[in-house]
Amino acid sequence: MTKPPSIDPRRTLTLRDVSEASGVSEMTVSRVLRNRGDVSLATRERVLEAARALGYVPNKIAGALASQRVNLVGVIIPSLSNMVFPEVLTGISDTLEDTGLQPVVGVTNYSPEREETVIYEMLSWRPSGMIIAGLEHTDASRAMLAQAGIPIVEVMDIDGTPVDSAVGISHRRAGRQMGEAIIAAGYRRIAFCGTMMPYDHRARKRLEGFEEALSKAGLTLADREFYSGGSALLKGREMTEAVLKRSPDVDFLYYSNDMIGAGGLLYCLAQGIDVPGKVGLAGFNGVELLDGLPRKLATMDACRLEIGRRAAEIIAGKHEGTIGGEVIELFPTLQPGDTIRG
Amino acid sequence: MTKPPSIDPRRTLTLRDVSEASGVSEMTVSRVLRNRGDVSLATRERVLEAARALGYVPNKIAGALASQRVNLVGVIIPSLSNMVFPEVLTGISDTLEDTGLQPVVGVTNYSPEREETVIYEMLSWRPSGMIIAGLEHTDASRAMLAQAGIPIVEVMDIDGTPVDSAVGISHRRAGRQMGEAIIAAGYRRIAFCGTMMPYDHRARKRLEGFEEALSKAGLTLADREFYSGGSALLKGREMTEAVLKRSPDVDFLYYSNDMIGAGGLLYCLAQGIDVPGKVGLAGFNGVELLDGLPRKLATMDACRLEIGRRAAEIIAGKHEGTIGGEVIELFPTLQPGDTIRG
DNA sequence: CCAAGATATGTTACCGCTAACAGCCGCTGT
DNA sequence: ACAGCGGCTGTTAGCGGTAACATATCTTGG
Numbered sequence: 001m002t003k004p005p006s007i008d009p010r011r012t013l014t015l016r017d018v019s020e021a022s023g024v025s026e027m028t029v030s031r032v033l034r035n036r037g038d039v040s041l042a043t044r045e046r047v048l049e050a051a052r053a054l055g056y057v058p059n060k061i062a063g064a065l066a067s068q069r070v071n072l073v074g075v076i077i078p079s080l081s082n083m084v085f086p087e088v089l090t091g092i093s094d095t096l097e098d099t100g101l102q103p104v105v106g107v108t109n110y111s112p113e114r115e116e117t118v119i120y121e122m123l124s125w126r127p128s129g130m131i132i133a134g135l136e137h138t139d140a141s142r143a144m145l146a147q148a149g150i151p152i153v154e155v156m157d158i159d160g161t162p163v164d165s166a167v168g169i170s171h172r173r174a175g176r177q178m179g180e181a182i183i184a185a186g187y188r189r190i191a192f193c194g195t196m197m198p199y200d201h202r203a204r205k206r207l208e209g210f211e212e213a214l215s216k217a218g219l220t221l222a223d224r225e226f227y228s229g230g231s232a233l234l235k236g237r238e239m240t241e242a243v244l245k246r247s248p249d250v251d252f253l254y255y256s257n258d259m260i261g262a263g264g265l266l267y268c269l270a271q272g273i274d275v276p277g278k279v280g281l282a283g284f285n286g287v288e289l290l291d292g293l294p295r296k297l298a299t300m301d302a303c304r305l306e307i308g309r310r311a312a313e314i315i316a317g318k319h320e321g322t323i324g325g326e327v328i329e330l331f332p333t334l335q336p337g338d339t340i341r342g
Numbered sequence: 343m344t345k346p347p348s349i350d351p352r353r354t355l356t357l358r359d360v361s362e363a364s365g366v367s368e369m370t371v372s373r374v375l376r377n378r379g380d381v382s383l384a385t386r387e388r389v390l391e392a393a394r395a396l397g398y399v400p401n402k403i404a405g406a407l408a409s410q411r412v413n414l415v416g417v418i419i420p421s422l423s424n425m426v427f428p429e430v431l432t433g434i435s436d437t438l439e440d441t442g443l444q445p446v447v448g449v450t451n452y453s454p455e456r457e458e459t460v461i462y463e464m465l466s467w468r469p470s471g472m473i474i475a476g477l478e479h480t481d482a483s484r485a486m487l488a489q490a491g492i493p494i495v496e497v498m499d500i501d502g503t504p505v506d507s508a509v510g511i512s513h514r515r516a517g518r519q520m521g522e523a524i525i526a527a528g529y530r531r532i533a534f535c536g537t538m539m540p541y542d543h544r545a546r547k548r549l550e551g552f553e554e555a556l557s558k559a560g561l562t563l564a565d566r567e568f569y570s571g572g573s574a575l576l577k578g579r580e581m582t583e584a585v586l587k588r589s590p591d592v593d594f595l596y597y598s599n600d601m602i603g604a605g606g607l608l609y610c611l612a613q614g615i616d617v618p619g620k621v622g623l624a625g626f627n628g629v630e631l632l633d634g635l636p637r638k639l640a641t642m643d644a645c646r647l648e649i650g651r652r653a654a655e656i657i658a659g660k661h662e663g664t665i666g667g668e669v670i671e672l673f674p675t676l677q678p679g680d681t682i683r684g
Numbered sequence: 685c686c687a688a689g690a691t692a693t694g695t696t697a698c699c700g701c702t703a704a705c706a707g708c709c710g711c712t713g714t
Numbered sequence: 715a716c717a718g719c720g721g722c723t724g725t726t727a728g729c730g731g732t733a734a735c736a737t738a739t740c741t742t743g744g
Contacts, residue, residue: 232633292575404700
């Protein structure tokens with residue numbers, strides 16, 4: 001690794017190299033490359049030409065340090081395999097596209113400790129803002145976020161107290177609404193199936209709201225089944241089978257998400273169970289996948305794209321009027337599909 | 343923005359603040375925080391205490407610039423909604439976990455121009471390495487990667503010439519193998535369904551290999567159907583319906599991925615078509631989703647996790663012996679499932 | 685024709701941290 | 715007693731850019 005800096009042809013290039021190659025100062029090169037300040041057309045072209053010829057790639061590390069500006073937005077989500085989060089990400093990317101800001105993703109695997117680490121790592125890059133899923137974090141996490149001095153947007157959920165801003169839906173209300181719709185449709189022996197329940201706070205809140213609705217109608221959950229890990233579709237099948245075997249009189253299954261709901265639906269169809277006549281089904285999220293199923297599962301759209309967009313707008317400062325600390329509630333719509341009897 | 347640096351309580355903290363709070367030099371604080379060099383236990387504790395009390399978060403921008411070391415690995419993939427890529431990512435993250443390296447993801451949406459931009463942006467952060475899906479890039483992209491002076495690993499595919507290293511499978515061979523298996527099973531009127539075909543080079547290569555196998559057996563594709571966008575499951579249904587209506591004598595459908603294959607399978611089952619008796623089906627990837635389907639779709643595992651792992655190992659320098667430029671070929675296994683007649 | 689502004693470029697001083705080296709202390713062996 | 719060494723801490727000089735200001739050079743109007 002002995003490299004005499006003036007000879008090594010593979011040394012990484014700096015502004016100085018471009019500056020020498022084009023016969024202007026480093027500052028002028030910097031200006032050209034950032035389109036900032038006045039530079040004559042002739043110079044600009046000469047510099048660009050030199051930069052291209054050399055294959056110069058600016059060093060953002062140095063640039064960020066000098067300018068005290070980092071065009072990154074940290075985005076922290078629990079998982080990439082849930083479909084839901086990539087969609088929020090899409091909303092974020094789309095909106096950030098024309099702001100010069102770039103999202104950087106961190107994944108926590110639903111672990112609060114892991115989340116704490118990821119937040120710390122992200123903050124150490126001094127991003128311009130942070131978007132983070134959920135309202136539940138360790139005290140240390142909340143403290144770090146609060147101290148960071150940048151806009152923080154907690155997304156997906158608004159049932160709780162955000163550190164700064166929040167964009168999402170009320171999952172408790174969503175659960176309640178679904179519960180009410182199911183009861184109104186005449187179902188009475190209602191069961192719940194969920195995955196990741198200990199850590200998926202939003203699924204937990206939906207269940208809470210759901211049970212509220214039941215209890216207001218004088219009902220309680222007829223059965224429940226939880227599981228974590230594995231293929232969601234398969235788990236949905238298995239949980240459904242388990243519940244229906246154990247409690248044959250169950251007439252409705254509410255799932256914590258569409259994927260396991262789809263598994264349940266496929267199971268019921270394969271068993272020749274009358275859906276929604278004998279058993280009704282509902283999931284949550286409104287994932288695209290459902291469009292391809294033989295029958296449309298009842299679900300509620302979680303406004304994922306919109307959540308991503310709004311969050312990104314807050315970070316990008318498109319709400320200049322406000323001081324921060326705003327809470328934007330979105331309202332999901334119930335899509336009855338073909339699995340709740342009309 | 344007039345901030346007298348010594349008064350503003352919300353100014354972001356620096357090493358100096360911790361240094362003053364603990365009564366040692368900045369250098370010593372730096373050493374403590376990085377666990378580098380000898381520091382007495384007493385000092386270490388005092389510093390850590392001060393850092394924690396203040397809520398100090400190191401500035402990696404400055405650290406990276408000073409040390410000329412960036413613990414980031416750029417990972418560039420076409421899409422997050424394909425399932426396949428998140429899994430590669432998982433393999434990468436798992437392996438990188440204990441190396442102090444951190445993956446940073448960029449998404450290209452299958453656009454070569456977008457890819458070029460993403461590569462440029464990533465390189466400007468001077469990462470320690472890059473992992474990038476596919477072997478097909480613009481000339482400018484290849485040049486940038488080659489010049490970067492860091493390990494580059496192109497993943498998923500090995501049918502082509504990598505810039506540096508590559509880890510993947512031969513999609514051409516995979517397609518050929520599947521074709522041979524299908525012919526061996528006695529199918530003769532074989533059709534192909536694909537999405538994203540213009541830009542998914544790997545799907546294209548599989549089709550090429552597939553057609554090779556057919557032509558070696560004196561056959562040609564009986565029909566083909568392409569589509570982009572929308573719900574893959576639904577598209578699978580629709581394409582299958584289109585093909586079977588247009589070419590009722592088709593006895594096998596080869597799909598460019600499992601998701602549309604699953605859609606096709608659900609369609610056939612719903613139509614009461616005898617699978618695999620009248621029509622055989624096969625997809626590609628071996629996605630977890632398939633486990634939950636009523637019947638197991640024939641597929642080939644694309645070794646995604648393993649690809650991620652191996653790529654990360656190369657970047658992490660676990661193959662110290664080599665000079666770089668290694669090509670690791672993995673071999674997918676054909677999983678006949680229940681949709682090819684035995 | 686010259687002051688005053690506009691335009692184009694250069695100079696200086698950092699940004700917050702770390703590599704490299706320098707210093708200091710106390711202990712060891714002889 | 716003292717050279718020699720290892721453990722611990724401090725000092726200095728950047729890393730590669732950019733903000734802010736300084737310095738030409740060119741216009742332009744009165």
